[in-house]
Amino acid sequence: MKVSEIEARLSSLKAQKASKVKEVRALAMADDSDTTDVQKGVASVDDLQKQIDDLQARLDAVKKAQGLSDDKPDDAEPTDKKGNNNMQIDPNKKQETTEVRDFIHYLKTAEKRANGVTTTEAGVVIPKEILDIQKVPTDVRNLSAVINRVSVTSGMGTLPVLQKNTARLTTAEERAENPEIANAVLKGVDYKALTYRGALPLSMEMVQDAPNLKTLLNTYVQEAKELTEQYQIGKILQTATAVSANTTDDLKTAFNKGLANYDRQWIVTESFYNAVDLLKDANGRYLLQDSIASASGKSLFGSNVLIVADDVLGVDGDAKAFVGDPKAFVLEAMRSDVAVEWDHNENFERILAVALRADFKAADTNAGKFITYGVPAGK
Incomplete structure (x- = not known):
């Protein structure tokens, strides 16, 4: 193969x-x-x-x-014919740094070399050569791919967010009559990177025998990060202006009014998708239409549909949906330092704990609505 x-x-x-x-x-x-x-x-x-x-x-x-x-x-170090380490190193070959070697040494022995590893209150920081937590999400089925992710260098601070512009250009005569011209609103969003922890189900013995430890760690942390982001972003989307919808007309009104200035899309639970997938318009056509541009392959009222698990936007069985511009609505402040630490579980075994640092905030709160859909009896 x-x-x-x-x-x-x-x-x-x-x-x-x-x-x-x-x-x-x-x-x-x-x-x-x-x-x-x-x-x-x-x-x-x-x-x-x-x-x-x-x-x-x-x-x-x-x-x-x-x-x-x-x-x-x-x-091996490059050497000349006499065994001296003075041959030129191939610049195209990736060299393992002291930081990486000492980090791998820590994983296998739990020994922190004084000058070789970087530590924080969360544990030993994973070197960037092993893990690039800031990699741009490419899977459009994940919410992290459709929001505004910003890399921050400090644990707390304020990020400026430009609100949707409502100012219009005016003539000289209009300015003379009304010199107060609307300005673009720059809103400061405060963030404080929280630490999200999880346990990698690996014992020290397993780590010592792992054939490719760096790949294993990278894969696990990336998956853990994606799941963490998915559910934290879902919590922020649930804070959008609440709307109840019982009919097709209710859904159309929620979509049509108040969001014209935004790049609208739907983020829906599986239960919402299933309920709407059964609806037809007055001409007998299904509301959900095929769309090659959408991650789900479907569009609703001309906008793409992204489907998530019910519990991302509520609990199992909830027919919930966010409609609007998630990139304008959600801001993620992502710290690049991801740490690991050997810990003990309930069986007194040493397992590897992983900590991610990020914060999730609602930025432009006018950029979306949160819909609860319930079909009346008999419909």
């Missing part, structure tokens, strides 16, 4: 796992759920993870084999 084929299969498995995790989490939270079904769901997640781990190991082995050298190991 080629590297590209392995990577494609790996990507598909990860997507399946993410979808299954959401399904099992929702099942576990449901009041009428069967514990047997939950156990089967967890087993399915574990099986997918095993497939991912096996495939990742194969991919790592192939890539390592492709990079093997005939005369020296990859991490």
Whole structure:
């Protein structure tokens, strides 16, 4: 199997796992759920993870084999014929820094070398060579790809946000009659980076034996970051102006009025999507239309539809939706330092704890509405 084929299969498995995790989490939270079904769901997640781990190991082995050298190991210092380390280093070959080596040493031994690792109150900071937390989201199914993400260098501060401009140009005569011209409103949004923590289910023994520790850590933290962002962004979207809708006309009114100056789109729960997917207009046409530009493949009243799990915007079974401009409405202040720390679990085993620092705020609160949809009886 080629590297590209392995990577494609790996990507598909990860997507399946993410979808299954959401399904099992929702099942576990449901009041009428069967514990047997939950156990089967967890087993399915574990099986997918095993497939991912096996495939990742194969991919790592192939890539390592492709990079093997005939005369020296990859991490050897370049030397001349006499064995002196004075040969010119290939500028195109990525060199592992002291910070990275000492960080890996910490992961395998829990020993913090005084000058080799950076620490904060949250733990040991992951070097940027291993993890780039500021990578622009590319998966348009994630909410982090449709909001305003700003990298900040301090734990707290104020970010300026330009509100939607309502000023109009006037003639000289109009200015003479009314010299007070509306100015663009620059709003300051205060942020304070909070620490979100999670536990990486790896023991120190597993870390010591991991074939590609950097890839493993990067994958886990990126997935944890995406899930953290998804639910925190969902909380902010729920603060938009509340609207109740029981009919198609109610939905149209919410979409049509008050948002004309914004780039409108729909962010909907699965239950909302299912309810609206059954609706037809007066001519018998379904409200949801096909759209190749939308992540879901559908549009509603001409605007793209993005579907999230019910519990991102409420609880299981909620038919909820945000309509408006999420990029104008939500501001994420993201700190680039992500830390790890060895901790003990309930079994007194050493597990790796991960901490992310970010804050999520409503910026332009006029940029959206939060709809609760409920179909009246008999409809």
